[in-house]
Amino acid sequence: xxxxxxxxxxxxxxxxxxxxxxxxxxxxxxxxxxxxxxxxxxxxxxxxxxxxxxxxxxxxxxxxxxxxxxxxxxxxxxxxxxxxxxxxxxxxxxxxxxxxxxxxxxxxxxxxxxxxxxxxxxxxxxxxxxxxxxxxxxxxxxxxxxxxxxxxxxxxxxxxxxxxxxxxxxxxxxxxxxxxxxxxxxxxxxxxxxxxxxxxxxxxxxxxxxxxxxxxxxxxxxxxxxxxxxxxxxxxxxxxxxxxxxxxxxxxxxxxxxxxxxxxxxxxxxxxxxxxxxxxxxxxxxxxxxxxxxxxxxxxxxxxxxxxxxxxxxxxxxxxxxxxxxxxxxxxxxxxxxxxxxxxxxxxxxxxxxxxxxxxxxxxxx
Numbered sequence: 001x002x003x004x005x006x007x008x009x010x011x012x013x014x015x016x017x018x019x020x021x022x023x024x025x026x027x028x029x030x031x032x033x034x035x036x037x038x039x040x041x042x043x044x045x046x047x048x049x050x051x052x053x054x055x056x057x058x059x060x061x062x063x064x065x066x067x068x069x070x071x072x073x074x075x076x077x078x079x080x081x082x083x084x085x086x087x088x089x090x091x092x093x094x095x096x097x098x099x100x101x102x103x104x105x106x107x108x109x110x111x112x113x114x115x116x117x118x119x120x121x122x123x124x125x126x127x128x129x130x131x132x133x134x135x136x137x138x139x140x141x142x143x144x145x146x147x148x149x150x151x152x153x154x155x156x157x158x159x160x161x162x163x164x165x166x167x168x169x170x171x172x173x174x175x176x177x178x179x180x181x182x183x184x185x186x187x188x189x190x191x192x193x194x195x196x197x198x199x200x201x202x203x204x205x206x207x208x209x210x211x212x213x214x215x216x217x218x219x220x221x222x223x224x225x226x227x228x229x230x231x232x233x234x235x236x237x238x239x240x241x242x243x244x245x246x247x248x249x250x251x252x253x254x255x256x257x258x259x260x261x262x263x264x265x266x267x268x269x270x271x272x273x274x275x276x277x278x279x280x281x282x283x284x285x286x287x288x289x290x291x292x293x294x295x296x297x298x299x300x301x302x303x304x305x306x307x308x309x310x311x312x313x314x315x316x317x318x319x320x321x322x323x324x325x326x327x328x329x330x331x332x333x334x335x336x337x338x339x340x341x342x343x344x345x346x347x348x349x350x351x352x353x354x355x356x357x358x359x360x361x362x363x364x365x366x
Contacts, residue, residue, distance in 0.1 A: 019278055019290055025270030031306075032264040034115075041257075045230060046243065049230035049231060050265045052230070054269045092201035100222060102229070114184060121158065125188045125192075127288045129192020130284055152321075195288060196284045198280070198284065199284045222272070275287050289324075289328050296317045299318075
């Protein structure tokens with residue numbers, strides 16, 4: 001196996017690894033975030049803070065990665081820098097992190113007022129926003145299969161909300177419901193911008209390949225900035241003083257209150273690490289395709305854990321979602337086969353389909 005082929009396999013493995021992480025976080029985070037409010041939680045800023053507060057956990061895989069690179073450099077007499085993130089990426093991560101903090105606040109405000117099914121419905125529009133911003137910012141190329149997948153995945157999630165107008169929680173005013181709806185739409189639009197911004201940031205830095213440790217560093221800076229943004233909001237809203245009282249009044253008890261908080265924080269880190277990893281080794285559009293295809297699965301989990309009704313439109317949505325998912329990757333496989341049929345001189349063996357892996361990137365190390 002050649003060196004280029006080895007990089008390609010490592011890069012593909014990293015993509016799959018991060019996709020699994022993103023899937024775990026994407027399904028678990030909205031369920032736990034909603035559970036916090038169902039159980040009696042009321043602090044919007046505190047719940048928002050939970051989504052990025054576990055950023056120090058990133059030190060664990062980052063430390064392992066540093067050890068790996070240190071050993072590799074000692075064998076090759078390479079005295080490279082201890083860190084991989086560039087000043088430009090550091091600033092980009094910090095600025096995007098502040099926007100992520102705002103995005104998380106909008107998401108939490110929506111989750112506090114809307115049922116999970118309605119939140120997921122509105123979240124489906126992220127794919128349309130991501131497609132638009134990816135086209136504008138990073139010149140994302142669209143094929144017939146990609147367009148078909150975007151349409152099917154968007155339609156599948158829209159179907160989830162056929163009866164969304166009838167699911168207003170008991171005791172909630174129409175004004176609050178509309179406000180929650182508006183917050184969630186804003187979250188979808190902003191999230192649709194953030195992932196292309198991450199992809200754009202990487203494209204502006206000339207490098208032979210993306211180190212996974214750099215992805216972790218970028219994610220850590222981003223989440224730290226988002227946490228700092230939310231911490232300011234908590235101070236202004238006096239949330240720190242209210243935590244102990246809220247824990248005592250939580251319906252399931254103080255212990256489960258803190259378990260919910262820790263679980264929400266950990267699932268959120270799974271999501272952020274995975275989403276940034278898929279965006280780094282794939283594309284922002286691929287990240288959103290995976291997130292969108294998971295919406296009906298999260299719906300099924302809501303049916304199991306929150307005893308929500310499984311209506312016919314949810315079954316149709318699930319079918320369309322997987323259809324779109326298959327369409328997206330079938331197009332990439334077909335494109336890859338087409339490339340392999342090209343003359344050897346024109347074939348770039350280090351490339352994967354452009355919509356899955358950026359041709360100019362490769363990977364080394366964990």
